Amino acid sequence: MAHTDRGQAVASSAPKIGTVHIGWFRWVILAFLFFATTLNYVDRFTISVLKPTLSLEFHWSELDYSRIIFWFTTAYAIGYVIFGRTIDWLGARLGYSIAVIVWTCAHVACAFVGSLTGFSVMLFALGLGQSGNFPAALKAVAEWFPQRERAFANGLFNAGSNIGAILTPLIVPVVTLYFGWRMAFVATGSLSLIWLIAWIMVYRRPREHPRVKPSELAFIESDHQLLEKRVPWIKLIFVKETWAFALGKFLTDPVWWFYLFWLPAFFVKKYGLDLKSFGPPIIAIYVLSDVGSIAGGWMSSTMIKRGASVNAARKLTMLLCSLCVLPVIFTMYISNEWVAVGIVGLATAAHQAFSANLLTLPSDTVPKAAVGSVVGIGGTAGAVGGMLIAGVTGLVLQYTGSYTPIFLMAGLLYLVALGVIHLLSPKLELAKIS
Numbered sequence: 001m002a003h004t005d006r007g008q009a010v011a012s013s014a015p016k017i018g019t020v021h022i023g024w025f026r027w028v029i030l031a032f033l034f035f036a037t038t039l040n041y042v043d044r045f046t047i048s049v050l051k052p053t054l055s056l057e058f059h060w061s062e063l064d065y066s067r068i069i070f071w072f073t074t075a076y077a078i079g080y081v082i083f084g085r086t087i088d089w090l091g092a093r094l095g096y097s098i099a100v101i102v103w104t105c106a107h108v109a110c111a112f113v114g115s116l117t118g119f120s121v122m123l124f125a126l127g128l129g130q131s132g133n134f135p136a137a138l139k140a141v142a143e144w145f146p147q148r149e150r151a152f153a154n155g156l157f158n159a160g161s162n163i164g165a166i167l168t169p170l171i172v173p174v175v176t177l178y179f180g181w182r183m184a185f186v187a188t189g190s191l192s193l194i195w196l197i198a199w200i201m202v203y204r205r206p207r208e209h210p211r212v213k214p215s216e217l218a219f220i221e222s223d224h225q226l227l228e229k230r231v232p233w234i235k236l237i238f239v240k241e242t243w244a245f246a247l248g249k250f251l252t253d254p255v256w257w258f259y260l261f262w263l264p265a266f267f268v269k270k271y272g273l274d275l276k277s278f279g280p281p282i283i284a285i286y287v288l289s290d291v292g293s294i295a296g297g298w299m300s301s302t303m304i305k306r307g308a309s310v311n312a313a314r315k316l317t318m319l320l321c322s323l324c325v326l327p328v329i330f331t332m333y334i335s336n337e338w339v340a341v342g343i344v345g346l347a348t349a350a351h352q353a354f355s356a357n358l359l360t361l362p363s364d365t366v367p368k369a370a371v372g373s374v375v376g377i378g379g380t381a382g383a384v385g386g387m388l389i390a391g392v393t394g395l396v397l398q399y400t401g402s403y404t405p406i407f408l409m410a411g412l413l414y415l416v417a418l419g420v421i422h423l424l425s426p427k428l429e430l431a432k433i434s
Helices: 003-016 025-050 053-059 062-090 094-111 116-130 134-146 147-179 181-202 212-222 233-237 240-271 277-305 310-333 337-358 361-365 368-399 405-426
Strands: none
Touching: 003 053, 025 053, 025 094, 025 134, 025 147, 025 181, 025 212, 025 240, 053 062, 053 181, 053 233, 053 240, 053 277, 062 094, 062 134, 062 240, 062 368, 094 116, 094 134, 094 181, 116 240, 116 368, 134 147, 134 233, 134 361, 134 368, 147 181, 147 310, 147 337, 147 361, 181 233, 212 277, 233 368, 240 277, 240 368, 240 405, 277 310, 277 337, 310 361, 310 405, 337 405, 368 405
């Protein structure tokens, strides 16, 4: 169908959205985002699962390991800004493809290094590539979903991060025990190539996709109050809505980095587990995280559908999540590992629910053409926080041997983040960009 005819069809179908079958292809696109995020976290989490094995083989100290994570998060910070703008320029299809190629090559290359410097270089390259995942995914959600569905869609694709964290302790120990740790990098990295081929074949923007019905296109575009005009990157720096998102990421992302890179080591040290036995506790924690990711997006989306304002729905959900995180402060005082799993799992679930709503703020408050750039700025801020937590955790563990200060910080930062977001964007209104 020609674009002019398609536009007329969309216009004529728009009033009937409530009475016709809207269509479902946007959920196929969301499935791609879900699986990409899953693979992103499988590759990212592999180094964490292998930490006890690699530390023993290469005699790494806590500071050595923290330096590797520092280089990963440094590259992630740099890459987020680059990919955020690049994806606004190239689009989600090509931008996502470039990111996957970079991170897959870097991850597989880890199988061929054998020194602290080698791992630092490869983790730096991995961080550059992996930084493109969320800007591309959020750009795609902004293109394919109306505002009322975005938090739920973000929660669903973000749940892939938890599935990745669940699959990794299932796959990596088995491959490592039978074929060695080098093959673990090769086996997990090769899965992304299958996704990449399918993504290039399937993804197009809604107006360009032959599988999208006029009724579904009208539904997707039903809240086009957000302008499609490209916004210069420098202007976004001076918009307070950009910093509401960026500071929210800066304060909360470090907590997730800590969970991702240090939880297996925590269970090894605190409860005497090893490569064969720490899998079930880690899997249970990330199963709970998955529930939180979906529930957080569902909660605010449901409140909006029932008449609540976007501002109230997002912030009430985030407040509840901030309160659910607080018990993690006492984790180091718990002697039973499964009670600790429950408390940490509640905290990670609350983080993911909080994050599902935080990730929606750019598409709530800035033009769609600027979503990738704002996500890039926020992702960089979050990665800078990750750099800091890597250094702080390494120092704390090296010189005190205690996780207590880290868990204390993990319990309090969400309330601080919500307060900052509300101060900078009290109504979550569309940003006034000249």
